[in-house]
Amino acid sequence: EDAAGRYISPFHDIPIYADAGKNVFNMVVEVPRWTNAKMEIATKDPLNPIKQDVKKGKLRYVANVFPHKGYIWNYGAIPQTWEDPGHKDENTGCCGDNDPIDVCEIGSKVCSRGEVIKVKVLGTLALIDEGETDWKIIAINVEDPEADNYNDINDVRRMKPGYLEATVDWFRRYKVPDGKPENQFAFNGEFKDKDFAVDVIKSTHEHWKALIAKKTDGGEINCTNLTVSGSPFCCSQECAKATVDAAPPCKAANPIPPEVDKWFYYQKN
Numbered sequence: 001e002d003a004a005g006r007y008i009s010p011f012h013d014i015p016i017y018a019d020a021g022k023n024v025f026n027m028v029v030e031v032p033r034w035t036n037a038k039m040e041i042a043t044k045d046p047l048n049p050i051k052q053d054v055k056k057g058k059l060r061y062v063a064n065v066f067p068h069k070g071y072i073w074n075y076g077a078i079p080q081t082w083e084d085p086g087h088k089d090e091n092t093g094c095c096g097d098n099d100p101i102d103v104c105e106i107g108s109k110v111c112s113r114g115e116v117i118k119v120k121v122l123g124t125l126a127l128i129d130e131g132e133t134d135w136k137i138i139a140i141n142v143e144d145p146e147a148d149n150y151n152d153i154n155d156v157r158r159m160k161p162g163y164l165e166a167t168v169d170w171f172r173r174y175k176v177p178d179g180k181p182e183n184q185f186a187f188n189g190e191f192k193d194k195d196f197a198v199d200v201i202k203s204t205h206e207h208w209k210a211l212i213a214k215k216t217d218g219g220e221i222n223c224t225n226l227t228v229s230g231s232p233f234c235c236s237q238e239c240a241k242a243t244v245d246a247a248p249p250c251k252a253a254n255p256i257p258p259e260v261d262k263w264f265y266y267q268k269n
Contacts, residue, residue, distance in 0.1 A: 007240035010116075011041050011048035011100060012212060012225035012233075016080040016205050018118035023198050024142055027103045027119045029111040031075040036061040036260050039113060041077055041100060044220045046243045050114055061260045063177035068170050073104035074111040078137065081204035082211050082221075089133045092186040097132040098221070101204045104136055104167060106156065107144035118142045123153030124197035126186035127171050135200050136171065138164075138191065152194045164191055177264045 002008050010028045018024045030039045030050055038053040038060040045051070053060040064070065083096030105111070105119055119139035127134040140150045149159060157164055168189045172182050192200075210216040212223050212231045223233035226240055 006226070006237055007047060007244055008227065009048045009225050010050065010114075011043060011077075011079060012208075012223065012231075013227045014079040014116060016078060016201075018142075024118050024120055025078050025139070025201065027076050027105060027117050027139065028079055029074050029076040029105070029113060029115040029117060031071045032113055033072065033074050033110045034070045036064070036070040037256075038062055043099060044222055046222050046224050047240060048222060049247075059254065061257075062174055064261070064263045065170070065173045065177065066263050066265045068166070068174075072166060072170055073106050074109075074117075074141075076103050076105070077101060078103055078201060078204075080208050080212075081201060082208040082218075083133060083135065083204055084207040084211070084216065085132070085219075086216070087207060092126050092128060092133045094128055094131060094133040094186075096204075096207070097129060097134045098219075099134075100208075101201060102134065102136050103139050105139050105141055106160065106163065107141040107147070109141060109144065111141075120147060120150065121194055121197050121201065122150055122156055123191045123193050124200055125167065125171070125189070125191050128184040128186060130180075133186075135197075135204075136167075137197055137201065138167070153191045154193075173266075176266065 014026050014028065016025060018026050030041065039050055040053055041048050042051040077100035079100065081101040083099055083101060085095050085098040088095050103119065111117060120142050121137055121139045123138045125136040127136055138153065138156060140147050149155060176182060211218045212228050212233065214232050224235050225231055225233055226235060226237065228234055
């Protein structure tokens with residue numbers, strides 16, 4: 001819901017910018033730092049609620065690959081962006097992963113799931129995940145006490161030594177316990193700077209605009225929204241309320257399986 005209690009889509013109805021003039025973006029927090037549940041904006045569901053990913057009939061948790069515990073940043077997405085699976089990225093040579101663009105927020109506060117925060121973009125990593133381009137934006141909450149000290153990717157390297165290397169290591173190895181190969185990266189795993197990252201975000205925003213205007217075929221993506229003027233998918237608050245009312249009621253959460261706390265050790269390649 002928005003501040004007025006109206007139902008909205010976190011994918012389509014939260015503005016991309018918190019302050020366009022300063023390139024400050026909104027971020028929807030999907031996974032708080034140190035947690036394991038693979039929560040994400042459900043792009044194919046009406047109003048795109050945040051749900052836990054399911055693989056092979058089981059709720060999905062990311063493994064702890066030593067020395068990491070769960071996600072090592074607050075992880076989420078920038079609304080009103082879309083990595084178009086029909087668009088081959090000129091930098092990576094791979095098509096998009098069909099999701100909003102991902103953000104790793106590196107501030108000191110552990111955020112809450114569903115929280116919307118304002119972030120300053122610092123750089124980006126180009127993950128190639130099973131043949132798809134999956135940009136990872138590095139950003140910091142503008143309300144972090146040290147936010148003024150961070151203005152580009154090199155500030156992260158200087159102020160938080162080892163954090164960028166740990167980030168590459170995390171993304172390279174997090175699927176290995178599931179029996180998958182190590183992930184690959186464009187640019188040999190080098191981070192690109194703030195200006196490059198902002199350009200990537202703006203590009204994914206243009207792809208989202210084509211999606212929400214039905215100029216691009218989004219396949220199974222649900223584009224129902226309440227605020228995008230001119231969008232053929234725009235619906236009324238009554239329609240949104242009916243969608244929410246039709247959803248099954250929330251039940252008590254399943255207990256977290258004990259194997260989620262297991263630590264995986266293996267030799268780096």
